[in-house]
Each structure stands twice: as C-alpha cells, then as structure tokens.
Amino acid sequence: MSTAAKARYDGLADWYDDRFVIGSDPHQPGLPELLGPGSGPCLxxxxxxxxxFETIRASGREVVGLDYSADQLRLARTRTDGPLMVGDAAALPFADESFDTAMVMWISTDVDDFAAVLTDAARVLRPGGILIGYGVHPCFNGPHVIYNEDGSRTIHTTYRQPGWHPPAPWWGEDGIRHHIGMSHVPLAHYLNAFLATGLTLEHFLEPEGPGVPHALAVRARKPNS
Structure with a gap:
C-alpha cells in the first residue's frame, strides 16, 4: 500500500494476529452501526x-480484501472464501465505480500518503456508495504519544510533524510501533484528506473505549451526481 519497507507486515502476520485479532471482540466498537446494512461486495x-470480515458479512455485504502484505493475506484466507489480493492502497487494481462500499481500517499510520489512499478509495466507489474510515486517532494515538499507566496520555510537540517518525524511547519493545514503524497524519491533514475526495462527510465517531480516545471513525458518501 505504497508503504516504506519498514512498515510491511510480512514476517509479522502471526505475531500481529495473535496480539490484535485472536480473542478480540468480533466487531470493533461502533463499526456495525457506522457501516449499517447493505449488499454487494465491500472492499x-x-x-x-x-x-x-465478520462485520462485513453481518451487514449483508460480501468480502473483497486487499492488503500490501501477502503474509497477512495468508491468515485472512482462513476467514473468508471471498476474493483477496495483494495490492497498493493508493493505486487500487479496480475500475472506477466498482463498489458500493469501501473500508479503510487502521492504515493511516502505515502508508506514505493517506490522502492518496482516500482519493483512490473514492474513485472506485459508485455514486451513492459509502466509505468508512476507522483507525488511529490523530490527536491521542500515534508516534508522538506516550500511554501512561493511569490511563492518561502525554502528547509531544512532534504531533505537528507529519509522515514517518523515528523510533522514540516510549515506543516500547513489543508494540506495533516498534515492529512496524509509524507514520503520522495530524488532525487537520486527516480531515482535509477526506474533504479532498469530494465525498460528503456524514458522521464522525470516537468509538467507545478508554477515557482518552485512541480511535477516530468517519462515514462519507459519494454524491449521486
């Protein structure tokens, strides 16, 4: 997905799945409601x-999955019989207006150009189609943030630095930032990236979880004309 080499998950899929997927809730907080009922393929x-994938199916849609990591897709195949493919999120291998629904989940910190990802996601949506963005909260989660034991967060002035951040002492030794690296999209950049798609922004959500939100979600719709 047009990532720096350090951000690829190849060779880390089993670690990632064990830490973040196996045993987790089947639906991420607020995602079923944000997605709503639908039909047809969901990218x-x-x-x-x-x-x-379970959330997509529960909404009435069919799974079409794309990821930059073949290793991740090896495990994804155990969760769907639908189409899966290796591909670049910023240069999707689909024709214009191919999908009624697209989801961009937890990848803003993994790509070089998040705005380009959203632009191409909007391109493959049919008129009236919806785009769901869900992932790292630009303000309270990212390479500029320290998670404190009391549940509070310390925000460094590097918040204003977009793009890939060098490793920092607070990243820890066994977290995703240490293993994968992390790019940062400040809030203004994040919102402007959605506005630049030409989609209509319908709903924002800071999903339930810790007292300080760690995720931000968006639903946007492609105009009918």
Whole structure:
C-alpha cells in the first residue's frame, strides 16, 4: 500500500494476529452501526488478517480484501472464501465505480500518503456508495504519544510533524510501533484528506473505549451526481 519497507507486515502476520485479532471482540466498537446494512461486495482496503470480515458479512455485504502484505493475506484466507489480493492502497487494481462500499481500517499510520489512499478509495466507489474510515486517532494515538499507566496520555510537540517518525524511547519493545514503524497524519491533514475526495462527510465517531480516545471513525458518501 505504497508503504516504506519498514512498515510491511510480512514476517509479522502471526505475531500481529495473535496480539490484535485472536480473542478480540468480533466487531470493533461502533463499526456495525457506522457501516449499517447493505449488499454487494465491500472492499476492505488494508484488510490485514481479516479482523473485520465478520462485520462485513453481518451487514449483508460480501468480502473483497486487499492488503500490501501477502503474509497477512495468508491468515485472512482462513476467514473468508471471498476474493483477496495483494495490492497498493493508493493505486487500487479496480475500475472506477466498482463498489458500493469501501473500508479503510487502521492504515493511516502505515502508508506514505493517506490522502492518496482516500482519493483512490473514492474513485472506485459508485455514486451513492459509502466509505468508512476507522483507525488511529490523530490527536491521542500515534508516534508522538506516550500511554501512561493511569490511563492518561502525554502528547509531544512532534504531533505537528507529519509522515514517518523515528523510533522514540516510549515506543516500547513489543508494540506495533516498534515492529512496524509509524507514520503520522495530524488532525487537520486527516480531515482535509477526506474533504479532498469530494465525498460528503456524514458522521464522525470516537468509538467507545478508554477515557482518552485512541480511535477516530468517519462515514462519507459519494454524491449521486
């Protein structure tokens, strides 16, 4: 998905799946309501090991998964019989207006150009189609953030630094940032990336979880004309 080499999950899929998918809730907080009922194929961009496939199916849609990591897709195949493919999230291998639904889940920190990912996701949507963005909260989660034991967060002034961040002492030794690296999209950049798609922004959500939100979700719709 047009990532720096350090951000690829090849060779880490089993570790990732064990830590973030196996034993987790079947539906991420607020995602079923944000997605709503639907039909037809739903493109899960950056699908990883298939964490959200059950949510897609429960909504009435069919899974189509794309990820930059063949290793991640190896495990995703155990969760769906639908089409899966290795591909670049910023250059999707689909024709214009191919899907009624697309999802961009937890990849803003894994790609070089998040705005380009959203632009191409909007391209493959049919008129009236919806795009779901769900992932790292730009303000309270990312390479500029320290998670404190009391549940509070410390935000460093590097918040204003977009793009890939160098490793920091607070990243820890066994977290995803240490293993994968992390790019940062400040809030203004994040919102402007959605506005630049030309989609209509319908709903924002800070999903339930810790007192300080770690995720931000967006539903946007492609105009009918």
């Amino acid at each position: 899960d961009i950056g699908c990883g090991t298939g964490r959200n």
